[in-house]
Amino acid sequence: xxxxxxxxxxxxxxxxxxxxxxxxxxxxxxxxxxxxxxxxxxxxxxxxxxxxxxxxxxxxxxxxxxxxxxxxxxxxxxxxxxxxxxxxxxxxxxxxxxxxxxxxxxxxxxxxxxxxxxxxxxxxxxxxxxxxxxxxxxxxxxxxxxxxxxxxxxxxxxxxxxxxxxxxxxxxxxxxxxxxxxxxxxxxxxxxxxxxxxxxxxxxxxxxxxxxxxxxxxxxxxxxxxxxxxxxxxxxxxxxxxxxxxxxxxxxxxxxxxxxxxxxxxxxxxx
Numbered sequence: 001x002x003x004x005x006x007x008x009x010x011x012x013x014x015x016x017x018x019x020x021x022x023x024x025x026x027x028x029x030x031x032x033x034x035x036x037x038x039x040x041x042x043x044x045x046x047x048x049x050x051x052x053x054x055x056x057x058x059x060x061x062x063x064x065x066x067x068x069x070x071x072x073x074x075x076x077x078x079x080x081x082x083x084x085x086x087x088x089x090x091x092x093x094x095x096x097x098x099x100x101x102x103x104x105x106x107x108x109x110x111x112x113x114x115x116x117x118x119x120x121x122x123x124x125x126x127x128x129x130x131x132x133x134x135x136x137x138x139x140x141x142x143x144x145x146x147x148x149x150x151x152x153x154x155x156x157x158x159x160x161x162x163x164x165x166x167x168x169x170x171x172x173x174x175x176x177x178x179x180x181x182x183x184x185x186x187x188x189x190x191x192x193x194x195x196x197x198x199x200x201x202x203x204x205x206x207x208x209x210x211x212x213x214x215x216x217x218x219x220x221x222x223x224x225x226x227x228x229x230x231x232x233x234x235x236x237x238x239x240x241x242x243x244x245x246x247x248x249x250x251x252x253x254x255x256x257x258x259x260x261x262x263x264x265x266x267x268x269x270x271x
Contacts, residue, residue, distance in 0.1 A: 001062070003031065003061050003062055003109075003112070003113065004061050005033065005034045005059065005061050005062075006028050006033045006034070006035050006036070006061060006062045006063070007035075007037075007055055007060050007062075007064070008025050008028075008036070008037050008041065008046075008066065009021075009052065009063060009067075009071060009075045010038070010041060010071065010090070011070070011071045011090065012071075014067065016091045017090045017091045018040070018041055020066050020090045021041050021066050022037075022041060022043050024064060024066065024102075024105065025037055025041070025046050026043060027105075027106075029043070029045045031113075034047070036049055036055070036058065052074065052075065052078040053078055055078055056078065056079070060083045061083075062084055062085075062086060062256070063075055063079065063084070063085045064085070064086050064088065065086070065087045065088065066088050067089075067090055067091060068091065068094070068095050068098070069094070069096055069098075070233070072085065072098070072138075073097075073139060073233060074233060076124070077135045077136060077137065077138070077231065077233070078135075081251055082252055083254065084255065085253075085255060085256065086099060086100075086108060086112070086255075086256040087100075087256075088100055089101055097176070097255075099256065100258065116258075117257060117258050118260070119256065119257070120254070120255040120256075120257045121252040121253070121254050121255075122138065122174065122175065122176045122254075122255065123174050123176075123195055123248050123249070124136040124137060124248070124251070124253050125137050125140070125141055125172060125197065125246055126247060126248075126249040127244055127245065128244075129228065129236070129238045129243070129245070134234070135230055135234055136230075136249040137174075137177075137230040138176055138177070138231060138253050139173065139180050139181075139231050139232075140171050140172060140174065140177040140181060140182060141171070141228060142169060142170075142172075142181065142227075142228075142229040142232070143169050143170050143171075143220050143222065143227070143228055143229075143238075143244060144168060144202065144226060144227050144229065145168055145222065145225075146224070146226055146227055146237075147224050147225065150224060151166045151167070151168065152167070152168070152222050152224040153165070153166050153223040154166075154167055154169070154201075154222050155221045155222075156170060156199060156219070156220055157218070157219040157221075158199070158216065158217070158218045163199075165201070165205060166204070167201045167202055167205065168202045168203040169201075169202040169226070170201050172199060172218055172220075172246045173200060174197060175190040175191060175192045175193070175194050175196065176253070177231075178190040178198055181200075185201075185202060186209075186210065187200040187210040188210060188212065195215045196212050196213065196215055197212070197213055197246075197248075198210050199212075199218065215247075215248040216248075217246070217247045218245075218246045218247070219244070220243070220246065221241060221244070222238065222240060222242075222244075223240055223241070225237065225238070226240075226244075228244060
């Protein structure tokens with residue numbers, strides 16, 4: 001892979017991640033790459049941009065995400081295309097989505113330059129409501145009631161089936177997100193390569209297990225106003241009775257991988 005244009009994304013508010021971002025930027029500059037950093041990171045020779053949103057305008061060869069899973073999710077949300085990301089755990093907690101630690105960075109870049117790596121493509125999901133399409137999510141979209149004193153009735157339509165029940169909310173998770181909030185509610189762990197979605201009810205009045213469905217359109221309607229939460233980072237609103245459409249995003253999330261493993265996220269969880 002040629003590394004002509006590279007962007008560095010780091011964990012917000014982490015001094016360790018910010019310092020590492022500067023060191024990484026200098027290494028790419030030494031390899032004659034054009035490097036983009038996100039404010040407040042500033043490195044001589046690199047182009048500083050004010051927000052991740054500006055990356056949409058650039059045709060990048062690689063994005064390096066320095067942080068934990070939150071940083072990775074944030075980076076993917078601002079990439080509308082399928083630019084690959086090298087995920088490095090710097091100052092994160094578990095770093096379930098991370099590929100390497102910073103100690104392995106030099107080795108990783110050499111492997112990438114020699115084309116000794118592979119691309120791991122994951123489906124993303126996107127929600128739309130009221131004629132507006134929201135940012136894509138890698139892990140999940142969570143629909144939850146805003147009125148905490150009343151249990152809402154949620155109708156879920158997929159293919160030719162309809163599920164309608166009172167519950168606090170519902171999570172639509174991708175295979176990547178199957179080890180996240182869906183899993184904590186009893187949802188299954190799905191192999192990351194599968195093109196399916198997981199519908200996981202949140203506190204249903206009558207027990208309702210998670211449902212694994214093809215990655216086709218899912219329509220959700222709530223009897224009360226609700227919030228649409230993308231990857232626990234972006235929140236939008238929907239009025240009662242207003243259909244929320246969730247579907248597979250047009251472009252996958254692409255991870256740079258150095259070695260093949262089995263269920264990556266299971267191993268990170270300690271299984």
